[in-house]
Amino acid sequence: MKVKLNTDLSEGEVYSIGYFVAQWGFLENDIYEQTILSFDDVETLPSSVVKNAQFGNILKLWLKRVVEKQEEPKKSTLREQYNRISEMNEVRQSLVHSRWEWSRIAPDEITAVRVHKGTVKRKTFDSDSLYDLAASVGEIRYSVRYPGGIEDQADEMMQNGGHISRDAWHLITKKKNSDDADG
Numbered sequence: 001m002k003v004k005l006n007t008d009l010s011e012g013e014v015y016s017i018g019y020f021v022a023q024w025g026f027l028e029n030d031i032y033e034q035t036i037l038s039f040d041d042v043e044t045l046p047s048s049v050v051k052n053a054q055f056g057n058i059l060k061l062w063l064k065r066v067v068e069k070q071e072e073p074k075k076s077t078l079r080e081q082y083n084r085i086s087e088m089n090e091v092r093q094s095l096v097h098s099r100w101e102w103s104r105i106a107p108d109e110i111t112a113v114r115v116h117k118g119t120v121k122r123k124t125f126d127s128d129s130l131y132d133l134a135a136s137v138g139e140i141r142y143s144v145r146y147p148g149g150i151e152d153q154a155d156e157m158m159q160n161g162g163h164i165s166r167d168a169w170h171l172i173t174k175k176k177n178s179d180d181a182d183g
Helices: 011-037 047-051 055-065 074-096 127-145 150-160 166-173
Strands: 099-101 109-116 119-126
Touching (some): 011 055, 011 074, 011 127, 055 074, 074 109, 074 119, 074 127, 119 127
Antiparallel strands (some): 109 119
């Protein structure tokens, strides 16, 4: 028998943290791709782009090379997303790099605890706020990818063809998703 430690996180909290992390990973990738595509073939990519080491550096380069070269209103939309991402970075650090605590006094809350640069940092969440954070990253992703809104999305679909979600694929093919109770 294998013994493991429990996180004391509810299923909903685990889902929301995972949803946030997955959305953020896609967001970083979208920004990284847009930044790379902003360079001509003959230009040498900076080492920060090649190594993709620090998202903060890529984000600043994205602002300079992608956002600032757009025309209005797309430029304003992307600047707003840059600000939202920058503001949300501390929350991201908390969600990804912390251990979790809860208290009998407030059992519906969890606190992310981490040490950063010699300081103990605490950030408290409830289940709804965790989910809302994850959903807001999805909204940011949409605006980063489609700063012109539905018209940009339609243009992409006309260029590349449509997209079918994984859930829709399972419905069409009648194959069970591994998350289904019967699957």
